[in-house]
Amino acid sequence: MADREGILSNYIHDRHFLQTVNMPRMGKPFIYMKNHKAACTTVLATLMAHLLDLQGEGTDGIDMETVHTPPKTLLRTGTRGLTVRRAMRALDNPDVFRFTIVREPVARTVSAYADKIYKAEKPKRMLMRYLGRPVDGEMSLSEFLDILAQDEGAREVDRHWWSQRKETSYDYIDFDFIGDTRDLKAALDHAMRQIFDVEASKFQDTRKTLGHKSHSRELMESLTTQDRANIETVFGPDLEMYEEVRKALEEVA
Template sequence: MVKKIDLPELKQRISTYMSWREFNFNCHISLKHEFVYLETPKVGCSSIKFAMMHLELEDFALRIEDPHLAFYNMPTVKPYQLDTDLLHEVLFSDRFFRFSFVRNPYTRTLSAYIDKIQRPEKLAGSISRALGVMPGSSIDMSYEEFLSFVLETPALKQDKHWRPQNQMLLHGLLDFHFIGRFETFAADWQQVIERTTPQLGKHSQVFNPHATNADDKLRRYYNGRTTSKLIKAYKDDFDIYGYPPVQT
């Protein structure tokens, strides 16, 4: 375990990656089963949260239809609910199994663009704020223009759906016991089940209301200019998670 970090310092360190509020939304803790999931949007997070929430509620035979609840309404435990000692153990000790999933920046970023910017008639409030436009407005932004915007925006100010994954996973602050890949989700999710509890598998099902089939649309959106901008914007993700920056 790393040296004890008091809560004010921990919050300060996290604030270089995301807000404390956002961290509480993204961090899902099972005290009963001693594991922690830090979500990465557009990387199967709906299915993972769906399984975790139903695992926590299995004694009550309740069903959650929407896994994207406000963090204070989620059945999983949140960092703000824990005292400093337990939170430090959750985040830094080997007692709690910490896991997440990552995805090739080519498909994750394109999926975020299609789902959050191109497809909606009206932008969601959080997306509007990230783009600096009026809430509920629409926007005509090409994929190349979107990638230029990403390049010009500091990671901390980017919306979580396209913020670099190393930023979402607090790279350099948190250590994970397992980071699976979206491209091999079924096999990697099985590893999570085996390293946590078989009960998690009982609640597993595909839940992807925001699917965009981005893998089938790469040729339509990527050319020399968009590829170059994507590689610059997500260089650290390519390097840290071992995805090839040049598609073959």
């Protein structure tokens, strides 16, 4: 039985949990635990492509807005489509395919900075307000990582740099499959095969179709020894989780 208390303790509030759960309106039941900065846009777009196919529709309507606010006709998510009770029942149901996708923690954290801090999006403004700084002030990658290492509250300001071990309730959900963004196409082929009984997924590479990319590769190359030490301080449990996932995937390869 799903550990309701343990799962909910991972999230700031119940709404946070329900925004992580994604369930279908039709077809074989599944739960995708959304994990920010771990190809969640591509995963959701791919799921939506298959669900649209079940409805006899094409994928032309898939864009950034619909992916991040999925139509109620396709997915149940958030308080508008789910209750905690319903989500917990699904997690206990052996007929429900439970899966998520994780990302190597160093790459994920750098990507969060590149996408949300360097580009000065809403999460940066939220972090600067939390720190009591001007919202248009500068923040380098090293400074960002140092802040996360020293300030636990800063780690909870935005979900894009929130612990993915907590975000996915890794320690409390009996997942049928956990994929890795490093082998994303293979991971989604496997998940879609289980859910939709297809040979290969209708893979929606949102980096190409929706222009969803950043310059995190260059930032990865700039990481200092102290930067990496700060990431280990903040995301030690995530690093352990990632190694466990990689080992499990290698064993079944």
